[in-house]
Each structure stands twice: as structure tokens, then as C-alpha cells.
Ligand SMILES: NC(=O)C1=CN([C@@H]2O[C@H](COP(=O)(O)OP(=O)(O)OC[C@H]3O[C@@H](n4cnc5c(N)ncnc54)[C@H](O)[C@@H]3O)[C@@H](O)[C@H]2O)C=CC1
């Protein structure tokens with residue numbers, strides 16, 4: 204099947220594969236809302252990947268009936284119109300969804316859609332990938348040993364470089380040295396090298412997003428950034444040496460600053476990103492500042508991969524009240540990054 208010939212092709216817009224996420228929460232509703240969103244249509248051409256019946260359930264929940272062009276594996280994606288295209292994998296029946304429950308079937312559905320989207324990007328048929336939220340428990344049922352999306356992507360496309368989650372607001376980015384590990388393991392995972400690696404990757408990703416001279420603020424680990432060694436030595440032994448070495452390499456980096464005020468300083472002083480030492484050190488601040496617009500971007504991969512920073516929201520599944528803001532921002536960021544990559548000839 205080819206896209207409807209009555210609709211105009213939009214070759215200047217990036218093509219984004221949108222993988223449907225966990226079916227038991229708000230992902231079907233968000234996917235339908237994205238397909239109907241005029242701002243998204245002006246920024247990107249969507250290839251939605253999932254099950255059409257689950258999508259239709261999401262559209263019903265949202266009270267929408269977005270127009271879609273049905274496509275198949277052979278459809279030439281370069282010819283897509285601005286009307287979203289739907290690639291139906293027919294991989295989950297609505298009666299097999301348990302709303303509000305993490306299940307193996309839900310994890311398999313989300314994994315298959317994501318794997319498909321990644322393959323399209325890996326083959327150069329789409330410019331970027333987005334997904335509506337996954338549930339990590341369901342993903343783990345379907346993929347034993349699953350850590351997070353970074354590991355999943357690396358395995359799916361055979362990527363062995365350095366990649367990491369970034370949490371992104373219009374005002375500031377958050378990068379982290381450690382991510383999905385137990386809090387008790389954080390201090391042991393910090394080293395000058397691991398911090399310099401993250402600073403280098405953050406600098407590169409900020410440049411790819413259009414910030415020519417990125418400035419990065421670094422958080423300490425301990426209360427008051429250790430207060431001169433009174434509450435821990437990681438700042439003196441590990442973080443400060445890393446910052447010194449990063450500066451010698453030409454990066455604009457400052458800190459370590461106390462984690463409880465580093466975001467206030469970053470926004471006030473125009474830093475482009477804050478590097479935190481662990482997940483919640485940054486996520487609490489970011490979600491307080493902009494829960495309805497926060498994006499998680501998997502940076503360092505060969506193509507942009509973005510998703511809202513919020514999760515599957517099982518508690519409001521099927522109620523039609525899911526806020527689209529963060530998912531819309533995820534799409535718009537992926538489109539901007541794909542545009543930048545095109546301009547840079549990547
Ligand atoms: N993009 C993704 O794939 C993400 C997935 N997750 C996963 O989601 C699952 C659930 O995570 P939680 O920590 O419970 O956080 P959550 O973000 O799903 O829910 C936290 C609270 O925010 C509300 N909420 C979230 N998104 C909303 C929206 N768009 N509109 C209105 N209210 C919204 C929920 O109803 C809930 O009260 C976990 O398995 C987690 O790993 C978490 C973050 C990102």
C-alpha cells in the first residue's frame with residue numbers, strides 16, 4: 204500500500220518513527236493525541252508503529268479520530284505526507300490488555316514496536332525515533348536482564364559506543380553520571396573518568412542540539428557538596444579533579460555545586476546543562492520545574508531517540524485526562540535534532 208495520493212508529500216519535514224509504548228497505561232491515548240496534534244504535524248512526518256486496534260482504543264479514550272495513512276513494510280517512506288502513517292504490526296488484541304497492570308504481553312508489544320522503529324532508523328528510512336512510555340517491569344518480563352532503554356537500543360542495533368539518558372527542558376538539560384542503578388552503588392561508580400566521559404558526551408549532544416558553546420554546571424554528591432570534606436570526600440577526591448581535567452580539554456565546566464541549589468544557579472546563570480551524580484538528584488528538580496514538558500533523550504546514539512520524561516501513569520489509564528505536553532516536546536526535540544543532523548550532513 205502507498206500513502207494516500209490525495210495528500211501532499213512533505214519532503215522537507217523529518218520522518219519520525221513513533222513506537223507505541225506500554226498498552227496498559229496512557230501510551231495508547233498519548234499516541235492518538237500525537238497523531239492528531241497540529242503542532243506535531245507541522246514539525247514532522249510520523250510513522251506510528253503498533254497495533255491499530257490498540258491505537259483506536261487510545262483514540263476513543265482521547266475522544267479523537269485522527270486521520271491516518273495505512274502503510275506496510277514496503278511503502279516508500281520518503282514520499283510520506285504530513286498525515287501520520289500507521290504501520291500495523293497487529294501484535295496485540297485489546298482484550299489481552301489488563302489496564303493498569305504490567306504484563307509480559309504489554310512488554311512484548313512495546314518491545315516489538317520499539318525494535319521495529321529502531322530498525323527503520325538504523326536502515327536510514329526514518330530520521331529519528333520516539334516512543335510513548337514503556338513500563339520497566341513489563342519490559343523486564345519480555346526481556347529478561349533488561350536494564351533500560353539504552354541497553355535495549357544498543358543490543359537492537361549493535362551499538363557499542365557511549366550513550367546516556369538526558370532529561371531536557373527548554374531552560375536546562377540534566378545529564379547524569381550514574382543512571383538506573385541502586386542508590387547504594389552510586390558512590391562506588393563515580394570516578395574522574397566516568398565524570399569526564401559524561402561531560403564530553405553532554406558537550407557533544409548539546410552541540411548537536413544547536414548550542415555552539417555549551418556551559419555545564421556539575422553537582423556534588425554529598426550534602427553541601429561535602430562542605431570541604433566534612434560530609435564526604437568524593438567532591439575533593441573525584442569530582443574536582445574531573446572538572447579540572449575537563450576544563451584543560453577545553454570544556455566550559457564549573458562546580459561542584461551543592462545539589463540542592465545547582466539547578467537554581469544553572470537557570471539563573473544560563474548554564475545549558477547540569478551534570479548530576481545520580482538519577483533522582485536531577486529528576487526531582489527537572490520534574491518540579493516542568494513535569495508537563497520534560498523530555499528524556501537517549502544521547503550519543505547514531506540517531507535521536509526521545510520520549511516524555513514521565514511514565515506510564517497506570518493510575519489514570521483509560522480516563523482521557525493524559526497531558527500531551529511532554530510527549531509533544533519529545534517529538535519536537537527529535538524533529539529539531541533530525542533537522543540539525545541533516546544540515547550537518549550526518
Ligand atoms: N518515557 C518513558 O518510557 C518513561 C517510563 N517510565 C516508567 O513508567 C512507569 C511508571 O512510573 P512512575 O514513576 O509511576 O511515574 P509516572 O510518570 O508514570 O506517574 C507519576 C504521576 O504522574 C502522573 N502523570 C504521569 N504522566 C502524566 C501525564 N501525561 N498526564 C497527567 N498525569 C501524568 C501519574 O498519573 C502519576 O500520578 C515505571 O515503570 C517507569 O520506569 C518512567 C519515566 C519515563
Ligand SMILES: NCC(=O)COP(=O)(O)O
Pocket residue numbers: 336337352368370482486499510512
Ligand atoms: N523509558 C524512558 C525512561 O524510563 C527514562 O526515564 P528516566 O530514567 O530518565 O526517569
